[in-house]
Amino acid sequence: MKIKFWGVRGSLPSSSSPTETKEQFALLLREFLDKGYKSPSEIDTFLSEKKLVDISGYGVATTCVQVDGDGQTLIIDGGSGIKYLSDTLAQNRFAQKEYHILITHFHFDHILGLPFFAPHFISGCTVKYYCVQPECEKIVKDLFQKPIFPVGYEDLKADIQFIKLSPYEKRYINGFAVTPYLLDHPDPCYGFRIEHGGKSYGHAVDTEAVRTTAEELGKDAGLYENLDLMYIDAQYEEDEMKQKKGWGHGTFERAFNLCGNFAIKQVYVAHYDPSATLQDIQNIKERARIAFEKHPAKETTTWDFAYETQEVELK
Numbered sequence: 001m002k003i004k005f006w007g008v009r010g011s012l013p014s015s016s017s018p019t020e021t022k023e024q025f026a027l028l029l030r031e032f033l034d035k036g037y038k039s040p041s042e043i044d045t046f047l048s049e050k051k052l053v054d055i056s057g058y059g060v061a062t063t064c065v066q067v068d069g070d071g072q073t074l075i076i077d078g079g080s081g082i083k084y085l086s087d088t089l090a091q092n093r094f095a096q097k098e099y100h101i102l103i104t105h106f107h108f109d110h111i112l113g114l115p116f117f118a119p120h121f122i123s124g125c126t127v128k129y130y131c132v133q134p135e136c137e138k139i140v141k142d143l144f145q146k147p148i149f150p151v152g153y154e155d156l157k158a159d160i161q162f163i164k165l166s167p168y169e170k171r172y173i174n175g176f177a178v179t180p181y182l183l184d185h186p187d188p189c190y191g192f193r194i195e196h197g198g199k200s201y202g203h204a205v206d207t208e209a210v211r212t213t214a215e216e217l218g219k220d221a222g223l224y225e226n227l228d229l230m231y232i233d234a235q236y237e238e239d240e241m242k243q244k245k246g247w248g249h250g251t252f253e254r255a256f257n258l259c260g261n262f263a264i265k266q267v268y269v270a271h272y273d274p275s276a277t278l279q280d281i282q283n284i285k286e287r288a289r290i291a292f293e294k295h296p297a298k299e300t301t302t303w304d305f306a307y308e309t310q311e312v313e314l315k
Contacts, residue, residue: 007081
């Protein structure tokens with residue numbers, strides 16, 4: 001099973017400002033010269049020594065995740081990142097004809113990219129939406145409506161279907177076992193446990209992670225138990241949570257607590273605040289590193305901050 005992150009921002013797509021981009025470019029030029037490099041022919045060597053995020057940041061787009069296994073695919077949420085996925089599919093002339101989209105909830109950052117998912121407009125394609133909430137069909141149809149979008153839903157060429165899921169009920173979708181669990185969010189929002197080929201992926205975005213123990217979570221503990229990989233919302237830090245309480249977004253500290261309590265092997269945090277610069281995220285990551293060194297989860301878990309277009313293979 002392979003996971004690809006097409007969008008890792010929260011709340012709103014957000015790129016660096018021109019000033020921030022200039023500062024990052026100047027920083028890289030200084031590092032290039034400080035390391036003794038001088039020639040344009042050495043640029044690739046210099047860049048190969050850097051992590052991608054240190055060059056270009058963590059990403060611009062909002063939540064969209066692709067899950068692949070044995071030639072089959074699931075898509076989770078339709079934030080602006082789904083446009084990048086759509087562009088990739090276009091390179092193969094949309095040879096794949098059936099698409100399966102799981103929807104966690106309807107906050108705009110998770111659905112704003114759906115009208116730009118090109119298979120909707122292609123005759124012979126089938127787009128299937130899966131969601132616990134009963135209003136999914138109405139909300140998706142309303143996105144394709146003038147004057148907010150130039151193409152009406154009735155003009156779409158694809159066969160579009162809406163399938164209702166039930167909480168805690170495992171369902172087999174395109175070769176994957178998918179089970180929805182309730183997340184800690186002010187509006188109904190469901191995470192998904194996805195199992196395939198003996199591996200498990202837990203999608204926990206958006207969540208405030210108010211509940212982190214088996215006792216607190218009850219039936220929802222099933223989302224986290226012994227996961228191979230968890231992808232979770234960590235938009236804020238603990239010292240912000242008094243002000244942000246009830247907003248539906250968590251912290252890296254709470255993510256680490258879940259890892260320790262449920263023997264999660266690997267965790268990637270994301271849903272970065274739209275106001276967070278590259279340096280802001282790097283500073284938060286450094287504080288997470290320090291906290292993790294003292295956390296019991298370090299015995300069982302590896303962790304990182306997710307970035308746009310990153311692929312993680314579960315072997």
